[in-house]
Amino acid sequence: MDMDTSVERPARSRLPLLILAILTSVVAAASLLALGNSQPPSDSSPEAGFARDMAVHHAQAVEMSFIMRDASPDEPLRVLTYDIIVTQTAQRGIFMGWLQQWGLNQSGERPAMAWMAGHGHGATASASATMPGMAGEEELKRLREATGEEQEILFLQLMTRHHEGGVQMSQALLKLSDRDEVASMAGHIVNAQAGEIKLMTDMLRQRGAQPLPSILK
Structure with missing residues (x-):
């Protein structure tokens, strides 16, 4: 993975101030809402599992976005990758902050996605094989090695499926938890x-391509 963690702002980006305002509001709201919950979630709770697994899920989205940001000259696509990098990096920080606030370790002893068992996913030891929407190692290799429009299409297809997985995980959390700050983030x-x-x-359609088959039910 590219260890360069700098985020180069795309030309004429519409995002910086908007993203900063949104994330500041989310962090503030999460902090205030957390104060209203007297009992922290347990280590095996849906909230702890969601925070841990979504942090891993977001990390891959950021990784793929850096690959595309560094390779594509297409400004709208670079703006999208910038949005994903900034937003999901900040949200990962919030997830880690929750775990610290709840007195829990950053990683738990339960298998990935155990909190979502019975909601479309079982519990296995392989996070990449279990978390919905995650790209496999071979797909990531193809993304790194592709060039031009082929790489752009593959990125958009993989990230669309990845986002569908994030939506699926968040919808499951909303059915399992009414803890204010976690439900608000989901x-x-x-x-x-x-x-x-x-x-x-829409970007795929502009390139004469279609998304991968949807994983959303």
Whole structure:
């Protein structure tokens, strides 16, 4: 993975101030809402599992976005990758902050996605094989090695499926938890990633391509 963690702002980006305002509001709201919950979630709770697994899920989205950002000259696509990098990096920080606040380890002893058992996914030891929408190692290799429009199409297809997985995980959390700050974040992820799925579907259509078969039911 490219260890360069700098985020180079695309020319004429519409995002910087908007993203900063949104993320500041999310962090502030999450902090205030957390104060209203007297009992922290347990290590085996849906909230802890969601925070841990979504942090891993977001990490791959950021990785793929860096690959595309560094390779594509297409400004709208670079703006999208910038949005994903900034937003999901900040959200990962929030997830890790929750775990620290709840007195829990950053990783748990339960298998990945165990919290979602009975909601479309079982519990296995392989996060990449279990978390919905995650790209496999071979797909990531193809993304790194592709060039030009072929790489752009593959990125958009993989990221669309990846976002669908994030939506699926967030919708499951909303059925399992009413903890304010976690449910608020899950709802935000559903809405934001659904909007980006539509955007990426349009981008694929512009390139004469279609998304991969949807994993959403």
